[in-house]
Structure formats: structure tokens, C-alpha cells
Amino acid sequence: MRHVRESYVAAMAEFQAEGRGGPDDQTVIGAEIRRYGPTWHTREGFARYVRDLRAEAEADRPRPAGIVPATTLWWVEGAEYLGRLAIRHRLTPKLLDVGGHIGYDVRPSARRRGHATAMLRAALPIAAGLGIDRALITCDVDNLGSRKVIEACGGEFEDQRGVKLRFWVPTSPA
Template sequence: MPELSLPTVRVRRSFLDAMAEFRGEGRGDPADTSMIGSELRDFGHRWSSPDGFSTYVDWLRSQVREDSPRPDGHVPSTTLWWVEDDDYLGRLAIRHRLTPGLLEYGGHIGYDVRPSARRRGYATAMLRAALPVARGLGIESALVTCDVTNVASRKVIEANGGVLEDQRGDKWRFWLPTS
């Protein structure tokens, strides 16, 4: 049964396969501002070596700390992977606080399911499992956004109790209780 896990080198082979699937969708190009997109660009060239992948995993885990180096505008975050045995199925990041930009468009929680694992309920289960983690970080109500054209993501958010606040630009903004 899949579960949330801290990033781990144990799933490296499956992770690499998943990133190839995301690249096949066009993810990672300069216009892709998602977590997956930026990490494909910034770290993808290192993942082929076990040491490079281990360094990436350590970097992800370090992002929970306030004093960790991170790009301007980024806040501390907890990254969790959705895994089953040695299979990487997806990822989720919980931002510990919101900047003005995250309040408008990014939210507290972002998630991705690898293309070959979609339509199995993983995103819904992953988000559900993350809400108590967010609560433990002091987030009483989590903002989760999705593109207005992303019907599947909207259903995931609503299935987890998301209440639509409004639309800003091309994003729907939902608030989810964490308890």
C-alpha cells in the first residue's frame, strides 16, 4: 500500500523512470515553473550518479530548516514522496508559510503524480495523508491551488474537503481544513 515517505535513495531507479515520464510530457522546459520543472532543470543532470542523487535527496530533506539555502522567494518546505515498496509514484511539498506570491498562486501544498500512476486515486490519498502533516507544522487551514483547466486536480482538492474561495488569474484557490 502506498504511503508518504521522506525522500529516499531507495527509490532512485523508479524516480528516474518517473522523471523521464514527466520530461515526455514536456516538463522541465524554461516555462515550467513547477517544482518538478525547476528540479529537472537544476538537479536532473546529477541524478544519473548515485552520489548525485543522494546529494539531491539530502538537499530536499534540508529544506525543512529555516536556515537552509534556497532560491529567493522560497520558504521552508517539507517534501514527501508517495511510494510503494521501491516504486516512486509521486511527490508532495508542504510550504511552511505563505509569501504574497504563494498566497495568490502557489498555496501551501503542491503535488504531482507520475504519468503512469495517474487515475488510481493516488493524488487524493496523498493529499489526504499530508493534511495531518501540515497541521503538525501549525497550518490550520491549507491553501491549495490548481489551474482552472485541471479538472482532475480540482476533484482531488474537493474530495479532501477543499472549499473554493475564488479564482485569481488562471488558478482556483481552495482552503482545506488540516484536522
């Protein structure tokens, strides 16, 4: 676990180097960098972070308004952390507009090697197991790479809402 922790911390430093984690960063990674970043380097702090991630999947767990249960999965190769995805178990009105069921991030040094497509393909049967027949996945209008990932996994474009494109992806083979 120590080696994955070290790789994870290095990946988060890569995200920070591209501007993630600042007060204006409303992404999950941004929030986690601000909340957990100071203690990730310690075994105890990292263990607490992992426990909190696992607890987010518990349906009965109390949570703030607008926050739904979510299963977070990491994409690793050996002890190298490559990326992660979050499968939200249901949609709120806000998630229906801009967030969707599944979000994913690939660490900057591992991009453009097919990891995002593999991650999303691996997540779809898990989403199906959570009762999600079609997963809503969104991406920024200018994120051509993410759009290609979604379409490669069967995503069908529905519409654009603000700066987000919305796609529906079947979670089970037809």
C-alpha cells in the same frame, strides 16, 4: 535506495516526455529536472538531491528571497516512486495568490488511481503539525482532476486568480 532512485529517474523521464523541464517550465519539477537531472542517475548525485530536499525543510537555512521552508514527501509503493508533495510551511504574497501551502504531482503512468487524493489526505495532518490550520491549495482552472482531489479532501472554493482556482482545506478533522 537504488531501486527507488531508478523508479524516480524513470518518473522524471515520464514528466519530461509530457513537456516538463524545459526553460519555460516554472514548476518545481521543471526546476529540479534542469538542476539535478544530469546527475540523478548516479548514487552521489541522487544523494545530493535528497540531502538538498531535506535541507529545504530547515527553518533556519538561508534561502533566496520569496522561498519558504518546505517539507517534500514521496509517495511510493515498495520501490516504485508514484509521486510527491511539498508542504510549504508558510505563505508569501505570491504563494497566497498562486502556489498555496501544498503542491503535489503524480507520475503520468500512475495517474487516475487515487494516489493524489491519498497523498493529500496523508499530508493534511503533517501540515497541521507545522501549525497550518487551513491549507491553501491551488490548481489550474482546466485541471478538473486536481479540483476533484482538493474537494474530496474537504477543500472549499474561495476564488479564481488568473488561471488558478484557490481552495482552503482544513488540516484537522472538525
